[in-house]
Amino acid sequence: MQENPFADPFDAPPPAATVPTQPPAAATNSNEEFNPFSNRAGSSNVQPAANRVAPSEFGTKTAGMDDELFRKQQELERRAQELRIREEELDRRQRNAANNLNTGASNNAPRPHNWPPLPTIIPVEPCFYQDIEVEIPVQFQKTVTFAYYVFLVYVLALVVNVVASLFYMIFASGSIGQLFLACIQLALFSPCSFLFWFRPVYKAFRNDSSFNFMVFFFVLFFHCIFTFVQTLGLSSYACGWINALDTFKTSIPIALLMLVSAITFTVALIGMLTALVRVHRLYRGAGFSIDKARQEFTNGVMSDAGVQRAATAATQAAAGAAFNQAAQGRF
Known part of the structure; x- marks a missing residue:
């Protein structure tokens, strides 16, 4: 009986009254049912203020990380250069050992002289062995x-x-x-x-x-x-x-x-x-x-065989002269 039989059937029905999906906070009663999922869903998208990072702090952390990465990269490059130098030194020693084996000489044996590089037609042999790479x-x-x-x-x-x-x-x-x-x-x-x-x-x-x-x-x-x-x-x-x-x-x-x-x-x-x-x-x-040069010179001179023979001969001559003088004075 609520419908009007004399109303125009082509008229649009009146809009329905909107019902609020969630009552105001002041109108809620403590005895009503509580939906635990509604509040969690709404609060999951909101981060606490303590966990928020300010833009300036984020930029500072990024700059610090960049500096640390740059320092680590420099350290890696320095170590790589040291490894290359050691590898080249090892290759040089290996070539030196291979040359010694090829010539059939020991490590302490003198190598064949190659400087100055004289042609074979000259009947003069080189005077020194020189190889900078070895x-x-x-x-x-x-x-x-x-x-x-x-x-x-x-x-x-x-x-x-x-x-x-x-x-x-x-x-x-x-x-x-x-x-x-x-x-x-x-x-x-x-x-x-x-x-x-x-x-x-x-x-x-x-x-x-x-x-x-x-x-x-x-x-x-x-x-x-x-x-x-x-x-x-x-x-x-x-x-x-x-x-x-x-x-x-x-x-x-x-x-x-x-x-x-x-x-x-x-x-x-x-x-x-x-x-x-x-x-x-x-x-x-x-x-x-x-001081190191003086010590090397002293050690080199004293270890020379000719110098040692000369010193021994001088010592024997001095001892013989002293003995003769003592013998003449006594008898």
Whole structure:
């Protein structure tokens, strides 16, 4: 009986009253039933305030993690480099052992000489055994190789000086004494440079010898002063900058050739100073000292067989002279 029979059937029915799904908190009664799942579902999406991380704190933690990862990466790279150096050193020792086995010699036996590399047609054998990759540790091979190249550049400068002095004497009225002096320098300073400063630095890095380091520093320092005088070209001592520039008044081609000699001497001088500084840095970093060099020299001299025989002979002679004097005075 609630429907109106006279109402228009095409009219929409009135909207139904909306019923709230959840009563207000103030209208709830303590005796009504409690749904435990409704509150849990609503509170599961809300994080407690204590567990929330501020953006600034999160950025600080991320930066700290990045720094820690960077430090660990640097440490790993350093260890990898050390492992590579040890591996190269082990390979070098293995090659050295293999060479000894191939030659049929023991570890203490002398190796066949290979320097200077003379052709077979010359009836002269090499004087030294030299192999930087075999005898020198890996971390010092570049320094020893650089010193060897400096020695070769200096020998080249002496050769160019001889050629320039020859043309200077023939075409620019140069003195014959300068040519003779250039030949003497080539014949004298080439082997002396090898024996007195390159060979000591080679043996210093090979045998870890402080005495050879001191010999290298002493000889190369004075040799740098000598090479500086050669580079200047004072008087007729060598074809350097001064007499090369003066030769432009006489002959330009000869002056250019003398300039090549001066430039070669300059490159050799710069290389000597650079080698001196590089070796000195390694010397200071390795903990060598003058006391250690003195001790090595003393031990080396006293362990030499010739020195021991001479000392024994001197002791016997002194003892015999003292006995004779005592016997003559008594009888």
